[in-house]
Amino acid sequence: MSSFIGLLAQVDVDASSEGLPGADLIQQLLDWAQMIALWASLGSILLGAAMYGLAREGGSYGAASKGKSFALGGVVGAILAGLAPSAVNLLFEAAG
Numbered sequence: 025m026s027s028f029i030g031l032l033a034q035v036d037v038d039a040s041s042e043g044l045p046g047a048d049l050i051q052q053l054l055d056w057a058q059m060i061a062l063w064a065s066l067g068s069i070l071l072g073a074a075m076y077g078l079a080r081e082g083g084s085y086g087a088a089s090k091g092k093s094f095a096l097g098g099v100v101g102a103i104l105a106g107l108a109p110s111a112v113n114l115l116f117e118a119a120g
Contacts, residue, residue: 039116061105068098 041047075091 058105058108062102065098065101065105068101069095070098072096072098 041051044050072091072094075094076088077091079085079087079091
């Protein structure tokens with residue numbers, strides 16, 4: 025059993041997209057996905073801010089709370105979309 029675990033511990037991986045068919049397409053799709061996530065986050069922030077302002081002035085504190093949640097969700101979404109590539113690279117380098 026210990027020789028099997030020792031055999032598994034000797035695996036070495038070099039992550040590279042060199043020679044991968046469709047690597048440019050995959051990178052383009054990831055870029056588009058990040059841009060869509062940022063646009064959606066911006067829309068959520070703007071919608072939430074409008075909901076919050078209008079509902080608060082109208083006295084609907086429940087809707088104002090929902091607007092605040094939309095705006096904060098958009099902020100968190102933008103942070104995650106921006107940090108995702110760096111976080112993946114950082115974790116990959118830390119593990120290697």
